[in-house]
Amino acid sequence: MSSVQLRSEHARQSDGRDVPRRIASERDNVKSSIPVVPILVTLGTVAVAALLAWAMWGAYMGSPWTRDGTVRAYVVTMAPEVAGRIVRLPAGDNQLVHKGDVLFEIDPADYRIALQSAQAQAQRDAAALDYARANEGRQATLEGEGWVSKNIFQQSASAMHQLEAAVAVDKAAIAKAELDLSRVVVRSPVNGYVTNLLAQLGDYANVGQRLISLVDSDSFWIDGYFEETNLEKIHDGDPATIKLMGYSQLIRGHVGGVARGINIPNVQPDAAGLATVNPIFTWVRLAQRVPVRIRVDQVPDGVRLVAGMTATVRIDLRPAPPSSMAGKSGALSQHDRGNSSSGESIPVK
Numbered sequence: 537m538s539s540v541q542l543r544s545e546h547a548r549q550s551d552g553r554d555v556p557r558r559i560a561s562e563r564d565n566v567k568s569s570i571p572v573v574p575i576l577v578t579l580g581t582v583a584v585a586a587l588l589a590w591a592m593w594g595a596y597m598g599s600p601w602t603r604d605g606t607v608r609a610y611v612v613t614m615a616p617e618v619a620g621r622i623v624r625l626p627a628g629d630n631q632l633v634h635k636g637d638v639l640f641e642i643d644p645a646d647y648r649i650a651l652q653s654a655q656a657q658a659q660r661d662a663a664a665l666d667y668a669r670a671n672e673g674r675q676a677t678l679e680g681e682g683w684v685s686k687n688i689f690q691q692s693a694s695a696m697h698q699l700e701a702a703v704a705v706d707k708a709a710i711a712k713a714e715l716d717l718s719r720v721v722v723r724s725p726v727n728g729y730v731t732n733l734l735a736q737l738g739d740y741a742n743v744g745q746r747l748i749s750l751v752d753s754d755s756f757w758i759d760g761y762f763e764e765t766n767l768e769k770i771h772d773g774d775p776a777t778i779k780l781m782g783y784s785q786l787i788r789g790h791v792g793g794v795a796r797g798i799n800i801p802n803v804q805p806d807a808a809g810l811a812t813v814n815p816i817f818t819w820v821r822l823a824q825r826v827p828v829r830i831r832v833d834q835v836p837d838g839v840r841l842v843a844g845m846t847a848t849v850r851i852d853l854r855p856a857p858p859s860s861m862a863g864k865s866g867a868l869s870q871h872d873r874g875n876s877s878s879g880e881s882i883p884v885k
Contacts, residue, residue, distance in 0.1 A: 606844065669696055760828045785836035
């Protein structure tokens with residue numbers, strides 16, 4: 537065998553022994569080139585997304601909530617109890633007034649004159665009564681001595697009694713005149729805001745005519761209209777969170793009560809007094825919405841409550857009160873007790 541053949545044979549044997557080494561080296565290079573950090577980031581992102589999804593599921597499905605909420609408040613309407621021209625109007629539109637502040641004043645001239653006239657009439661009748669009493673005493677003496685007839689004595693006594701009644705009427709007239717005079721100044725009965733003010737200085741106000749409307753600033757509450765399927769989870773006193781459409785801050789409150797009745801169209805009678813029943817009954821039964829009153833506990837700074845604003849209400853669930861507490865509110869209605877006494881259940885169709 538020549539030297540050339542020996543060298544080629546040696547080279548083939550060397551290549552055969554180096555193949556496994558190259559394969560193992562290439563595998564090590566592949567393993568070292570796999571990106572570990574992106575995989576960890578992806579797994580962490582998936583875990584965070586799963587936790588957020590679980591939290592959102594608990595927030596939206598576990599706790600009762602509704603976007604159908606409205607800010608409510610009591611409105612006090614102010615109307616004069618005496619008629620006259622408005623001579624003073626210190627209250628302005630959207631102005632905050634406190635209990636006892638003057639809203640407007642009616643011209644008191646006519647009512648001062650009426651009071652003076654009633655007082656003068658009372659003085660005249662009082663003087664006449666004094667004379668009638670003295671005359672009745674004289675006639676009684678003369679009638680006892682036989683100088684006058686009994687008829688004359690009775691006339692004097694009757695005149696005295698009539699004047700006593702007139703004096704009583706005069707006292708009532710004075711009280712009425714004083715009351716009317718005190719009513720010319722109309723004051724605010726509550727703390728609140730003047731809204732939609734249309735009355736102007738110099739307008740003539742009639743008795744009972746609404747002139748000023750006040751939104752009671754101490755009476756704000758939230759009405760949340762929840763579906764009837766959520767009422768089982770809502771209890772009086774449950775904490776609530778309210779978010780107004782125009783503000784990012786959250787308002788804190790609690791459940792003040794659940795309405796016990798809503799309008800039922802089918803119970804409205806027709807002209808003959810018969811029930812009006814809708815003949816159309818859909819297969820898809822929509823849950824009725826029931827008002828739930830939320831009492832406001834805390835309003836963040838910068839949040840302005842306006843009656844009629846849209847709100848989102850969420851009830852924060854807490855453990856239901858024990859059944860033994862139900863007896864503290866007195867006897868429950870048959871509707872509240874259900875059929876617990878008979879043990880029967882009402883099927884839901």
